[in-house]
Amino acid sequence: MTRRPELLRRLPPLGSPLHLLLLACSFALAGYAGVRLLDGDWFGILLWFVGAALLHDLVLLPLYSVADRAVVQTFGAAGSRELAVYVRVPAVLSGLLLLVWFPLISGRVADRYRSVTGLSPDGFLARWLLISAVLFGGSALLLLLRLRRLRRLRSATKQRPPATH
Amino acid sequence: MHDQRLPSSPGFWRSPLRGPWLTSVLGVVLLAGITLLFVTGLLSYAAYNPDLSSVNDKTPGKGLLGFYLFAWPTSPYWLYRLTQGVHVTLGITLIPVVLAKLWSVVPKLFALPPARSLSHALERISLLLLVGGVLFEFTTGALNIQLDYLFPGSFYPLHFYGAWVFFAAFALHVALRLPAALRNLRHLRSGREREGEELVSPQPDPPTVSRRGALWLVGGASLLLFGTTVGQSLGGAWRRTALLAPHGGADPGSGPGGFQINKTASYAGIDPRETGDEAWRLVVTGRTGAVRLSRADLMRMPLYSVALPIACVEGWSTDDQWWRGVRLRDLAALVGHESDPPDVFVESLQRHGAFRSAALRDNQVADARSLLALYVNGEPLTLDHGHPARVIVPGAPGVMNTKWVARMTFGDL
Incomplete structure (x- = not known):
């Protein structure tokens, strides 16, 4: 048995030789x-x-x-953490569209876009806003339906206190 | 003791969603998706025939990275339309998956100690190439298709060499992690999770959404991006559904020339005085010397019709358009190349821009569907589509179909 010198033992080990080769x-x-x-x-x-x-x-x-x-x-x-999803989902979707298509939506390439493609650069912001309106509006509608269902459920099971965390 | 206010402490990360299952699912999706992106990207590179001529080659220093290049075929004629449509549409679609994957593993970025061993230290460095690489590739790609040339240099070398740097780290990551990911997914059925436990928060907040719900959100975001993009590659009525893609929405104008334009004549700096019947002459050079042809001379040659799409590197494409013009191989025959059509070097009237000239390979010249088009959809070409004459070759990327052709030089390049 050979003992490794003190210095070497304090150094981190090399790790798997196969990993080192792949690296x-x-x-x-x-x-x-x-x-x-x-x-x-x-x-x-x-x-x-x-x-x-x-x-x-x-x-x-x-x-x-x-x-x-x-x-x-x-x-x-x-007292309704689980309802956060109704804001989260449309915000994520709308935000992603803005992130991916920011150059077109913001109009920062509008002049080049028009002169290169012969197409109008004006519709992108409007279309993104309309898509966002549909996403948030649709989500609001779903939230409303859910709240109504909850209320009806609650009045059916009379006077039970709401769950709190 | 860990201070939970620091991201290096596992307790800092509270989401109950993080864990080996989510990371493994996203990882396997990306393995398939990014592999397809890489392959279609390499195909697009080959489609330019960069080894044929320096004018086609934006990466002359590629060395061995061009090892696989081959003569780009002309059949099927929709080949590039398919491969590049997949490349760009899939890339856009995968953005939510990439972001979700990075979110799922972010605690590891801050994990201490920085290195348990030499190979662990090197692996963390290679993760910088992996994360930097994937974001670099997706960002340059997304900016390029929106004509936002912010990046520091020409798109072609950045996206091509960047892809190889990324691929080196990606292949390593797959080799090191795929076995564990597959084991995790198999254990999913038996309800056990073993590897990657360090991703699980020790003090998770109460859940607001299930892991399955989170995956639905990622999938839904991908579907939304896909749905608002793919129409620019499908064409027809579908183009209207590409609400945010650069070549979605309405076509430019109506009538025979009312289809998508890559570069307009005014952007390319084409002077209409040079394209008039009086001024314009096509100079064709070959074995027997040079001939000068007016548009009327070309119209007296045998004319052929062919239905071919325009498919751009930016991922959009048009439906098949009806082109009518002179076969490239007939032009080759005119200057002494009767039997075996050679390569051709095509130059445009365009004075500036990356692809004002292009080289086509002999197999492209020989194809009976390759035309010097004079008409499209039954009418003379519009100026934006290359009047007086443009090249159209089956299966070739859009920019190889030179517009406003002024000079064609046949011969081996």
Whole structure:
């Protein structure tokens, strides 16, 4: 038996040799493509690549999590957390459409769009707003129906106190 | 002890939805979807025939990454319409799945210690390539189809090389994680969950929605994006259903030339004085020298009709249009290439822009359906569709069908 020197024992272990081989293979391929990717405005491209991950993980995700928590707490204060879904679903759908089609909806490419395609750039904002109106309106209608059903249920099972958390 | 106010503490993450089951389901969907995206992307790259001529090649430094290139076929004539429609529509459709997958694993981003072993440390670095890569590819793609060229460079090299960097990390991630994901899904039936337990919140909030409900939301969001996009590739009455896609909604104008335009004549800087019958001449060069042809000369040659779509790299396409014009191989024969039509180098009147010239391979020239079109849908071409003459080749990406053709040089490229 040979004892590993103190220094080596305090270093983290290497990990599975198979994993290390796969990792090396992956990094080699990524490197081969990466030097080609960065041939040009390398700083800008690196900024986009890493920035996309940071922007998503440290800005977008926390923002929508906080917004969601606020919605759930608002409904929670009224004692009906499970109804948060009626705001969540249309908000997620409408927000996603805005996120994906932001350049067209915001009109920031309107001039180029018109001159390149010969099409009118004017309808995108209106269509997104109408889709959002349908989503939120439809959800409101469903919520209304559900609340009516709850009320009827409650008056049927007379005077039972509402569930609280 | 963990301070639960910090995201590095498992207790910071409260959602009762996170766990191996949700992550595994989303992961398996993405494995199929992203594989199809990668393959259709590589096909689109091959469709430009980048190895044929430098004018087709936006990535001259590709090296071995072009190892698989092949002569892009002309049959079926709707090939590129299908592959690129799938590429773009599927990409848009998968955005909610990607975001949900990233949400489901975000506690791992902050997990401590940063590394348990060398291979764990390297794996975390490779996750940066995976996450950065997927967001880079989806963002550049979504911006490009909306003509928002914000990204730092030309779309083709960024999206192509970026895809390979991403793929390197993606393949590794699949190799390391797929076995566990499949085991998790199998255990689902027996109600046990084993691997990836660290994703489960130790102090979950009471649920507001079931995991199944969350999956329905992701699926519904994908369906909504799909439904408001796919019409721009299906064409016909379906185009009206593509409410937010760049080439959805109404067609530009009505009549024979009222179908989708890639680049208008005014955007391409075409001077109408150069396209008039008096001024315009087509110069065809080949083995026996050069000939200059007016539009009237071309109209005296045998004319053929063919129904072909325009299919753009941006994912939209048109229905089949009726083109009428001179066969490319007849033009080759005119300048001494009677038996074996060679490649052709086509130049436009357009003075600026990425694809003002394009090279077509001999199999494309030889196809009897490949035309130098003079008419579309029974009328002379409109200026926006390439008057006085444009190329139309079955199965080729839209920009390979050069408009406002001024010069054609036959010969091996």
